[in-house]
Amino acid sequence: MNWPPGYAHVPLGEVGSTLDEAARRFGEMSGPTWITATRQTAARGRRGRAWANPEGNFAATLVLPRVAPEAAPLRSFVAALALFDAFAALTGRAESFALKWPNDVLLNGGKVAGILLEGRPAGGRLSGLAIGIGVNLAEAPAADEVEPGALRPVSLAGETGLTVPPGDFLEALAPAYAHWEAQFADLGFAPIRTAWLARAARLGETVTARLTSSEITGVMREVDEAGQLVLSTPHGLHRIAAGDIFF
Numbered sequence: 329m330n331w332p333p334g335y336a337h338v339p340l341g342e343v344g345s346t347l348d349e350a351a352r353r354f355g356e357m358s359g360p361t362w363i364t365a366t367r368q369t370a371a372r373g374r375r376g377r378a379w380a381n382p383e384g385n386f387a388a389t390l391v392l393p394r395v396a397p398e399a400a401p402l403r404s405f406v407a408a409l410a411l412f413d414a415f416a417a418l419t420g421r422a423e424s425f426a427l428k429w430p431n432d433v434l435l436n437g438g439k440v441a442g443i444l445l446e447g448r449p450a451g452g453r454l455s456g457l458a459i460g461i462g463v464n465l466a467e468a469p470a471a472d473e474v475e476p477g478a479l480r481p482v483s484l485a486g487e488t489g490l491t492v493p494p495g496d497f498l499e500a501l502a503p504a505y506a507h508w509e510a511q512f513a514d515l516g517f518a519p520i521r522t523a524w525l526a527r528a529a530r531l532g533e534t535v536t537a538r539l540t541s542s543e544i545t546g547v548m549r550e551v552d553e554a555g556q557l558v559l560s561t562p563h564g565l566h567r568i569a570a571g572d573i574f575f
């Protein structure tokens with residue numbers, strides 16, 4: 329097994345949410361730690377949405393106990409690249425996958441994986457970061473279970489016919505994450521941004537960004553040095569730090 333040096337693994341059975349387990353165990357962790365669960369009964373997604381997590385799907389939270397707070401949000405791009413590489417390695421079909429800003433992975437245009445970051449105070453200037461990752465390996469929610477306009481949820485098994493056990497997925501994901509995390513630590517966000525843009529969905533196409541209380545439609549130009557989405561509209565360039573995009 330190609331487990332990355334310096335990373336720990338806490339395998340759990342059924343839990344409410346691996347993000348809650350991370351919050352509970354955070355003080356005990358001194359280095360990067362993967363917390364996995366066979367099933368979650370109260371998993372959450374971005375923007376307060378529920379995340380369905382039947383057995384056979386992949387559920388994990390990677391805890392980074394001490395990170396610089398300004399670099400924490402950029403870990404969603406690091407995690408997205410790792411997911412892309414894990415999928416590509418396990419399926420041999422990199423061309424079927426794409427990354428959707430800010431942090432979804434698409435397979436054949438449907439959502440196969442999502443990422444949710446949560447910060448934790450760690451004392452002093454540094455913060456703790458929990459990176460929650462959910463992958464529809466075996467099953468995906470029905471299309472009418474997601475919000476209107478959201479991408480069709482898909483599963484790896486449904487789209488490719490491949491059965492990948494969650495443990496095998498972790499064995500591909502953990503070294504891929506460690507690789508991109510080392511790039512980030514050594515060289516900063518630039519190589520992460522370049523690699524992410526090379527795998528991005530809908531670059532150069534018109535998308536709608538849904539913000540807290542408004543929407544902006546424009547052509548997706550890039551993701552900037554701060555990880556913001558750059559849309560060009562008839563009124564000029566808009567940089568969007570947080571939101572969801574719809575195609």
Ligand SMILES: O=C(O)CCCC[C@@H]1SC[C@@H]2NC(=O)N[C@@H]21
Nearest residue numbers: 345371372373374442443460462
């Ligand atoms: O909305 C999204 O796309 C993000 C989904 C994140 C789900 C994962 S599953 C493991 C971790 N535990 C949770 O409760 N949520 C995240």
